[in-house]
Each structure stands twice: as C-alpha cells, then as structure tokens.
Amino acid sequence: MEVTFWGVRGSIPAPGPGTVRYGGNTSCASIHTPDGSLIVLDLGTGARNLGNSLMATRFGKGGGRATILLSHCHWDHIQGFPFFVPLYVPGNSFTIYGGGRSSALLEGILEGQMAPQYFPVQTLKNMGADIDITTVEEGRPFDVSGCQVTARTNPHGRAGALAFRIEAARKVIVYASDAGYGPEGAPASSIDLYRGADILIHDSTYTLEDRARHPERGFSSLDDAVAAAIAARVKKLVLFHFDQDYVDTDVDALVERGRRLLDDRGGGAIEIAAAAEGLTLTP
Amino acid sequence: MNVRFWGVRGSLPVPGAKTERYGGNTSCVEVRSAAGTRIIVDAGTGIRKLGKDLMHAEFDAGKGSAHLLISHTHWDHIQGLPFFAPLYRKGNRLYVYARQRDDVHLRAVFASQTEDPYFPIPFEEAKADISFRELTDSARFAIADVKVSCTRLNHPYIATAYRLAVDGAAVAYVSDTAPFADILFEHEFIREPPSPGEKLSHGDEEKLRTMRAGLVRLCEGADLVIYDTMFTADDYRRMPHFGHSRPSDAVAVCQEAGAKALVLYHHAPERSDGEVDEIVGQTRATAQKLEVLAAYEGLDIPLGTS
Numbered sequence: 160m161e162v163t164f165w166g167v168r169g170s171i172p173a174p175g176p177g178t179v180r181y182g183g184n185t186s187c188a189s190i191h192t193p194d195g196s197l198i199v200l201d202l203g204t205g206a207r208n209l210g211n212s213l214m215a216t217r218f219g220k221g222g223g224r225a226t227i228l229l230s231h232c233h234w235d236h237i238q239g240f241p242f243f244v245p246l247y248v249p250g251n252s253f254t255i256y257g258g259g260r261s262s263a264l265l266e267g268i269l270e271g272q273m274a275p276q277y278f279p280v281q282t283l284k285n286m287g288a289d290i291d292i293t294t295v296e297e298g299r300p301f302d303v304s305g306c307q308v309t310a311r312t313n314p315h316g317r318a319g320a321l322a323f324r325i326e327a328a329r330k331v332i333v334y335a336s337d338a339g340y341g342p343e344g345a346p347a348s349s350i351d352l353y354r355g356a357d358i359l360i361h362d363s364t365y366t367l368e369d370r371a372r373h374p375e376r377g378f379s380s381l382d383d384a385v386a387a388a389i390a391a392r393v394k395k396l397v398l399f400h401f402d403q404d405y406v407d408t409d410v411d412a413l414v415e416r417g418r419r420l421l422d423d424r425g426g427g428a429i430e431i432a433a434a435a436e437g438l439t440l441t442p
Numbered sequence: 443m444n445v446r447f448w449g450v451r452g453s454l455p456v457p458g459a460k461t462e463r464y465g466g467n468t469s470c471v472e473v474r475s476a477a478g479t480r481i482i483v484d485a486g487t488g489i490r491k492l493g494k495d496l497m498h499a500e501f502d503a504g505k506g507s508a509h510l511l512i513s514h515t516h517w518d519h520i521q522g523l524p525f526f527a528p529l530y531r532k533g534n535r536l537y538v539y540a541r542q543r544d545d546v547h548l549r550a551v552f553a554s555q556t557e558d559p560y561f562p563i564p565f566e567e568a569k570a571d572i573s574f575r576e577l578t579d580s581a582r583f584a585i586a587d588v589k590v591s592c593t594r595l596n597h598p599y600i601a602t603a604y605r606l607a608v609d610g611a612a613v614a615y616v617s618d619t620a621p622f623a624d625i626l627f628e629h630e631f632i633r634e635p636p637s638p639g640e641k642l643s644h645g646d647e648e649k650l651r652t653m654r655a656g657l658v659r660l661c662e663g664a665d666l667v668i669y670d671t672m673f674t675a676d677d678y679r680r681m682p683h684f685g686h687s688r689p690s691d692a693v694a695v696c697q698e699a700g701a702k703a704l705v706l707y708h709h710a711p712e713r714s715d716g717e718v719d720e721i722v723g724q725t726r727a728t729a730q731k732l733e734v735l736a737a738y739e740g741l742d743i744p745l746g747t748s
Contacts, residue, residue, distance in 0.1 A: 168457075170525070171521075172455035172487060174458070174465060175462070176462050179458065179459045184455075184457055204456075207454065207711070232559045232560060234561060238454070239454070242453065271554070276515050276545075276551050279599065279684070280631065281631045285631055317562060318562065377562065403490075436458075
C-alpha cells in the first residue's frame with residue numbers, strides 16, 4: 160500500500176510563488192492498494208493532475224476501476240470532480256462513497272456542481288464513465304478491492320466530515336481531513352479509528368494561534384493533530400489541508416513546531432511530515 | 443482609468459511552478475476610474491487577493507462599494523466570490539450584474555454556491571449589502587461615471603461581453619467565447635464536434651454573423667480588448683464544441699474594430715509560462731499595428747486619464 164498526495168491545501172486553491180514547494184491545489188490523495196487497485200481520497204483541484212496521470216494507464220482506454228472516498232462535500236473536496244478526466248472515458252467505472260442521509264442526496268450534491276449554470280457538461284450523465292454513488296454506514300467496515308475501509312464522522316463546522324481508516328496487508332492509513340474538535344480534543348470514536356495507524360493524515364489547517372482566531376471554521380490546529388497522533392499512538396503523522404494564506408516557509412515552521420510538540424508531549428517516537436504535492440509515502 | 447488583472451486562467455485554478463509568472467488564479471479583472479468608481483469583472487479565484495487588498499482601505503471600515511459584472515456563471519468566473527473578504531463586513535455594498543437567465547434567478551445562482559453542504563457560510567450571513575441586476579443581451583447603462591455596454595457571446599449557455607468607457611478611454615472584456623463559425627452555442631449540451639463537411643443552418647449562420655457584428659461594434663476603437671484566447675489552433679480543431687477562441691480569432695475582431703491593444707486572457711490550465719510566451723510572440727507576428735500582450739496576475743494598465 161502507498162499513498163500519494165495531489166492536493167494538500169484547504170478552502171481554496173492558492174496558486175503563486177509562495178506555494179510552489181508544498182503545492183496550492185485543494186485536497187486529493189490516492190492510495191495504491193496491494194492488489195493494484197486505486198482508492199482516491201477527496202476530489203479537490205489536485206484531482207486534475209491525478210486524473211491526467213491516470214490517462215496513460217488502463218483509465219485512458221476505458222478499462223479503469225477506482226473507488227473514491229469523499230470526506231464531505233465542501234468545494235475544496237469536490238471541485239476537482241468535473242476536471243477528473245477518467246470520468247469522461249466510457250468504460251471506466253467509479254464507486255463514490257460519501258456521507259449524508261441517503262445515496263440520492265449525495266448524488267444530488269454532486270449533480271449540483273455540474274448544473275448548466277455552473278458547468279458546461281450540465282449533468283453527471285454526460286460524463287461517460289459509470290458512476291455509482293453510495294453513502295457509507297458509520298463505523299461499519301466495508302471491503303474495497305481487498306482493503307478494509309471504516310468511516311467515522313468528525314465534527315467540522317455545521318457539516319461534519321468523514322475520516323477513513325484503510326487497512327490492507329496489516330498496514331493502516333488513516334485520512335482525517337477537516338476535523339474541528341471541541342475543547343476536549345478528538346472524540347473517543349475518532350481516536351479509535353486512528354489507533355495504531357502507520358500513517359495518520361490529519362487536518363492541520365492552522366497554528367494554535369490562528370485557530371483561536373477562527374474557531375467557527377471547524378478546522379484543526381497543529382496542536383490538535385499532534386494530540387490526536389499521541390492519543391492514538393500512530394507511527395507517523397502527516398500534516399494536511401493547509402490554510403490558503405500559508406506559504407511554504409509557514410508549512411516548514413508547522414513541521415518544526417510539530418516535531419517539538421511531539422517530543423515535549425510524549426510522542427517522541429512518532430514521525431512527522433507535511434503532505435506535499437507529488438509526495439509518496441509507504442507505511 | 444486603470445485596469446488590473448487578479449486572475450487570468452480559465453477552467454480551474456492551476457497552482458504550481460509552471461504557472462508562477464502568469465499566475466494560476468481564475469478570471470478576475472478590476473477597473474477603476476479616476477474618480478474612484480470600482481468595477482470588478484468576474485469573480486474567479488483571483489478576487490480573493492483583490493478582496494484582501496481592498497480590506498486595507500474603506501472596505502475594512504464597512505464603507506466600500508464595488509460593482510461586479512459577471513460574464514457568465516461557470517465556476518471559473520464565480521468561484522472566488524465566497525472568499526471575497528469585503529462581503530463579510532457590514533456596511534459594504536456589492537452590486538452584481540449578469541445576463542438574465544430563463545431558468546434560475548441570478549441571486550439563486552450565487553446563493554446556491556454557498557449553501558450547505560458546499561460551503562460553511564450561507565449567503566444570508568454575508569454581512570455586506572448585496573444586490574443583483576439582471577441584464578438583457580445588449581444592455582447599456584451607467585455605473586457612476588462609467589458607461590457600460592453589453593453584447594452576447596458564443597459560449598455554452600451564453601456569456602456577455604462588456605465595454606467600459608470612462609476618462610476618455612474604453613476597455614472591452616470578451617470572455618468566454620468561441621469563434622462565430624462552426625457552432626452556435628445556446629442551451630444544449632454539445633457532445634461532439636460537428637462532423638467534417640457538416641453545414642450550419644442558414645438561421646444559425648445568420649445568428650452568428652449578427653453576434654460577431656455586435657462584438658466588433660462593442661470593441662470599436664477600444665484602447666484595450668481583453669479576449670478569451672484559451673485555445674491554440676490545434677486545441678480548436680479537437681474541441682470546437684468547448685466554446686473558446688484562438689488568438690487569431692481575437693486579432694481579427696480587434697483589427698476589424700480598430701482596437702489599439704489586445705490582451706490574451708483566460709489561459710488554458712495546462713499552458714505553461716513558456717508556452718504563453720510563445721503564443722504572445724506568434725500572435726504579435728501576425729497582428730501588424732495591433733499591440734498584443736498576455737494577461738498576468740498583477741498586470742496594471744493605465745488608460746486615458748487615470
């Protein structure tokens with residue numbers, strides 16, 4: 160199993176000279192599973208580059224299958240969907256898992272993005288690939304091409320966002336973007352989901368100080384991410400979903416500060432890194 | 443007047459080293475008259491930085507007012523608006539203008555963009571005073587000292603071009619549009635390019651001729667024409683049904699209209715800085731007296747008395 164990052168930014172893409180190293184695209188990562196299948200985590204604008212790279216593979220010929228896990232449907236997690244080229248190749252097949260009360264509601268949300276006032280393709284049905292859209296049942300593991308996937312809702316503003324635990328060949332990757340915990344930190348159900356992960360990809364939108372200025376936005380601070388990593392005894396913490404105003408040196412500083420926090424708070428054995436476009440990690 | 447570019451890209455924002463010089467933000471241009479009237483054309487992601495810039499002055503005190511002209515409501519022309527900081531300061535005023543639609547009220551198009559579950563802050567919670575004005579295809583009106591005129595473009599679901607005249611100068615904003623041949627874009631989804639040899643109906647041809655004549659009139663004698671030149675000749679051969687122009691289409695319209703300068707705009711997401719440089723060079727070689735440049739983030743052009 161390996162995970163690759165295609166977009167690591169939160170809220171809105173942040174192009175410019177200041178974000179070239181970590182990247183300015185919004186949230187998207189991909190996991191190559193031990194049996195050679197593909198799982199995509201969120202479809203921010205990073206999904207465009209992922210999709211383009213897939214066109215050189217079976218996805219370019221209409222023989223691709225992949226699973227897409229959506230944490231939630233804020234724009235920065237779905238705005239790459241209309242620009243994910245493999246969706247336009249007939250014969251490709253995608254299963255999209257997300258949250259919400261019903262599969263029909265989730266489909267309606269994705270349809271809404273394609274509507275004629277917003278996008279020339281007008282409807283999902285004009286895209287070409289087979290697209291199956293399903294809501295997940297929280298806490299109940301399901302099988303995705305030989306991996307076991309479990310989802311749990313994290314508090315995130317008014318919406319809530321799913322965190323995913325993906326296990327295969329005794330390795331665990333957890334994706335927890337957009338987590339706005341209360342003052343008591345991550346709930347026990349979230350810590351359970353993260354427990355013992357080889358790689359915990361965790362929302363680290365803000366420094367502690369910036370989060371205090373924007374508590375209503377429902378994002379984690381670096382300190383929240385560090386606390387969750389220590390409580391869940393993970394092996395590696397990967398900082399993710401950086402604020403659109405943070406330049407590369409701000410992200411460097413987050414990593415340095417995170418290292419110190421881990422060391423000071425009993426997480427000295429936990430590795431730390433910042434997600435960056437093009438970075439591939441193997442648990 | 444002064445024209446400033448905040449986002450120059452089409453389709454979607456493209457961060458990265460390849461777009462560092464021209465910029466990766468989607469469409470947004472600011473026009474300011476000498477008397478201080480502020481008009482923003484399109485609200486792609488470029489408007490976020492404009493908003494931050496505006497918060498240094500009267501918009502921070504809740505005393506700012508701006509007029510936002512929308513060419514059409516495809517994402518790359520509206521997706522920055524929820525991140526426009528002046529919207530969240532009470533007392534600021536934003537007047538939004540766009541072509542009237544048959545199906546959805548303009549306000550609903552914008553309100554849906556920020557509704558649950560797409561965005562955490564609903565439109566109703568934006569504290570500024572936001573009002574909407576729906577336009578006809580060839581509307582003419584004044585925004586304080588600025589004279590505005592409109593004409594219809596050839597783009598899926600229809601877009602509007604604007605001419606802004608003030609301070610003895612005029613700028614035309616022409617994005618997005620296909621050339622006025624091959625396909626007439628209205629409300630249908632066009633799945634495939636026309637087959638070789640397929641002819642337009644006489645009625646469609648006539649509509650396109652009228653539309654192009656309207657655009658040439660709009661650009662007449664303009665000091666600056668900002669034009670959707672997203673496609674190369676090869677792109678257009680493959681994707682004539684996507685609704686974008688080549689530099690040669692823009693040059694022809696500008697020359698017929700006797701415009702002074704052309705700004706290549708709405709660069710394709712895959713276009714690297716070096717490729718944009720090349721396109722500018724090639725276009726200049728064919729443009730004779732017409733001055734040609736490519737839009738980049740931060741480009742500032744004073745026109746007339748400013």
